[in-house]
Amino acid sequence: MRFAGLLVMPAGFFLSIAAILLFSGSAQRAAFVLCGLAVEAMGLVVAIRGHMQLIRNPQRQDFDPGISGSANQ
Amino acid sequence: MTPAALPFSETSFTLALGLLLLAPLAIAGVALMNAGLGRSRSAVQSLLGNLVVIATAVIAFALVGWAFAAGTPPDHVFYMSGKPWNWAGTGHLFLRGLDSEPAHVQLTFLFEMFSVALAVLIPWGSGADRLRLPAGAAIAAAFGAVLFPLVAHWIWGGGWLAQLGTNFSLGSGALDVAGAASVHALGGLCALAVVWIAGPRKGKFPHEGLSTAMPGHNIVYVLFGCLVTLVGWLAWNMAGSLLWLDAPPSALVVTAVNTVLSASAALVATFSVTRIRFGKPDASMCANGWLAGLVTSTACAGVVSPPVSILAGLVAGIVTPLLVELFELALSIDDPSGAITVHGAAGLWGLAVAGIFAPRPGQFLAQLILISTLLGLMLPLVYLIFWLMNRVLAFRVDPDGERLGMDLHELGGNAYPEFVVHRDESYR
Secondary structure, rough: OHHHHHHHHHHHHHHHHHHHHHHHHHHHHHHHHHHHHHHHHHHHHHHHHHHHHHHHHHOOOOOOOOOOOOOOO | OOOOOOOOOHHHHHHHHHHHHHHHHHHHHHHHHHHHHHOOOHHHHHHHHHHHHHHHHHHHHHHHHHHHHOOOOEEEEEOOOOOEEEOOOOOHHHHOOOOHHOHHHHHHHHHHHHHHHOOOHHHHHHHOOEEEEHHHHHHHHHHHHHHHHHHHHHHHHHOOOOOOOHOOOOOOOOOOOOOOOHHHHHHHHHHHHHHHHHHHOOOOOOOOOOOOOOOOOHHHHHHHHHHHHHHHHHHHHHHHHHHHHHOOHHHHHHHHHHHHHHEEEEEEEEHHHHHHHHHOOOOHHHHHHHHHHHHHHHHHHHOHHHHHHHHHHHHHHHEEEEEEEEHHHHHHOOOOOHHHHHHHHHHHHHHHHHHHHHOOOHHHHHHHHHHHHHHHHHHHHHHHHHHHHHHHOOOOOOOHHHHOOHHHHHHHOOOOOOOOOOHHHOOO
């Protein structure tokens, strides 16, 4: 799920680049760039949710999260 | 942003060189904060690691990275829709010819070398208490050789982000006076990737209940680090204004004023927010707020007015403690130094401020494209590189090493050998 989110993020970047290539009006460009940023934000949310799933499901994670008690200094 | 190749007056050159010699104080301050925010059983490893990652990154940048970062034509360019897209420099590997370059080019090399040194401390701080020294060095090498040089070239070396102004009439191109994008935002994104890959510290997120509080072991280091960073940041922002904005020396006073105002406003805001939320001000969070204010000023101190700097700092100071809490409690991101918020989010905020309040039309759009590039292109690239590196060289220390502490496990000695080591209840 984390990879899925990270794979979505470049789509937002290319949307931003397409905005300045395809349009000359500043309003259209701004709208497209904001859409690109929104896509990136969605990808980031998916990636963060993937991270949270790994933390909560120790069977699926590739690191040892520590699941017990408190830790001292 | 203007390319780096503008010749300097003698006064500007001398001033920039003098300021750059003070810039390492920012690095020292961040290193102190990293050490203080970690655990006592990892203090030596943290401080030694700071030196190791700085040394590795600087060497990687000097031998390989500078060749991509340098803005000396002809660069690697491709054409799309009739516009040139300058994506990498074509300088010499292994610093060949640097001694015969003009003095201002040597000065830009020095600036970028210090920038790399500061930036690699950011992921190292986030990986505290579980990131191994060899992994830190590998991360620093990748950062110094590839990641930083690309972004630095795009913004400071006359790359495609710098040319957004001339090619697409977007203000003066992407604006980053002293490294908010290439140092702080990129470093913050690297920190996020490191935290994702290395995972949280053992015991940080129990199955039930809230996350475990693991406060920094020496808040005096942290707060003293804040004071030290101020000197370095003043020098950094002023040197950046001279180098990348071609600002006259007389304009530097406002840059310095903006830097102090931004940090001060952020501290006041964080102090107030934590006082309201917890009943008492939180010292480590206030330190994070102060640093977030400084990071915000990195992008905009040279281009906005003092009232705007106060506003930018206030917003950074309000958002920082809330975001640190959100990351830890709601999103299960274990970031001991708060670097993802302090450097990543505050850096992106500073870039946006520079666009919102810049006098030129189209500047905000250029800044948005810069932010989009960092999030949409660099974060996946950073994660991919680090993920592959983790397959070869494990980032995370083994559970036994984490139980012993990084000092004993990796270095064989403690920072505070006279202290009694208590039994750790979490490993029964």
